[in-house]
Amino acid sequence: MLTLTDVNKTFFPGTVNERRALRGIELHLREGDFVTVIGSNGAGKSTVLNVISGGLTPDSGTVTIDKRNVTRLKDHRRAALVGRVFQDPMAGTAPHLSIEENMAIADKRGATRMLGRGVTNAKRRRFAEELSVLELGLEDRLKAKVGLLSGGQRQALSLLMATFSDPRILLLDEHTAALDPQRAELVTRLTEQIVTDKGLTTLMVTHNMEQALRVGNRLVMMHDGQIILDLDEEQKRGKTVRDLLGEFEKIKGATLDDKTLLQ
Numbered sequence: 001m002l003t004l005t006d007v008n009k010t011f012f013p014g015t016v017n018e019r020r021a022l023r024g025i026e027l028h029l030r031e032g033d034f035v036t037v038i039g040s041n042g043a044g045k046s047t048v049l050n051v052i053s054g055g056l057t058p059d060s061g062t063v064t065i066d067k068r069n070v071t072r073l074k075d076h077r078r079a080a081l082v083g084r085v086f087q088d089p090m091a092g093t094a095p096h097l098s099i100e101e102n103m104a105i106a107d108k109r110g111a112t113r114m115l116g117r118g119v120t121n122a123k124r125r126r127f128a129e130e131l132s133v134l135e136l137g138l139e140d141r142l143k144a145k146v147g148l149l150s151g152g153q154r155q156a157l158s159l160l161m162a163t164f165s166d167p168r169i170l171l172l173d174e175h176t177a178a179l180d181p182q183r184a185e186l187v188t189r190l191t192e193q194i195v196t197d198k199g200l201t202t203l204m205v206t207h208n209m210e211q212a213l214r215v216g217n218r219l220v221m222m223h224d225g226q227i228i229l230d231l232d233e234e235q236k237r238g239k240t241v242r243d244l245l246g247e248f249e250k251i252k253g254a255t256l257d258d259k260t261l262l263q
């Protein structure tokens with residue numbers, strides 16, 4: 001349902017700052033795939049997500065969603081197809097608006113109507129029902145300003161809002177990295193629950209290799225703009241972080257310590 005074919009992206013070409021961020025990326029996701037993406041700093045993980053969301057246009061290659069070539073479709077025109085949660089809990093929500101106003105905006109994402117944050121009683125009931133899934137008590141705080149929520153609560157809300165309009169693809173860009181371990185664990189659990197309940201096709205970037213092994217049905221490792229390892233559910237079962245580092249060393253002939261990937 002999502003296919004990247006020979007996708008290349010170079011920043012500042014022909015200058016001293018030239019950086020080949022993506023080199024011939026080939027990636028095919030089946031409906032309902034939940035893929036975790038790991039890789040060293042600067043490997044190209046965020047650039048892949050940006051190419052899928054439409055924030056960046058590749059220099060060459062194609063991106064198709066449901067067989068539709070969206071390579072040159074701008075991000076706002078892809079909004080109904082792609083949901084995204086960023087690392088920064090501040091990024092996905094508007095702090096000065098209430099929970100229900102934020103949800104009303106998310107509800108209209110990708111629609112042709114004007115954006116609006118008007119909330120009818122019927123909507124309010126639906127929002128409360130959706131929020132109750134999070135088990136954070138937010139359904140009783142619909143009128144609270146989002147800026148007053150904790151980082152974990154905001155990320156949980158961002159996650160819910162990103163999946164509101166049933167996007168074809170959900171992109172998670174280190175969305176638990178800025179949270180303390182307990183809240184990161186909570187948001188990871190909610191992610192698994194929402195992705196499973198809605199059957200969402202998902203790409204999740206993480207620096208946490210243990211999480212990458214545990215979550216989802218497939219694991220992709222990137223390095224220097226390329227996909228260097230792609231493990232299916234069976235191949236990743238029983239693997240440890242040490243095994244992953246070993247695979248990396250074998251493939252790249254490089255030695256790497258835990259920190260490089262985990263940072």
Ligand SMILES: Nc1ncnc2c1ncn2[C@@H]1O[C@H](COP(=O)(O)OP(=O)(O)OP(=O)(O)O)[C@@H](O)[C@H]1O
Pocket residue numbers: 011012019020021039040041042043044045046047048
């Ligand atoms: N907008 C940009 N302008 C210039 N160079 C960029 C831009 N975005 C990314 N790059 C460069 O492209 C390469 C890949 O970056 P990218 O952010 O995709 O890596 P990443 O795997 O997400 O890294 P990290 O784990 O550090 O976030 C890096 O060398 C980065 O400096």
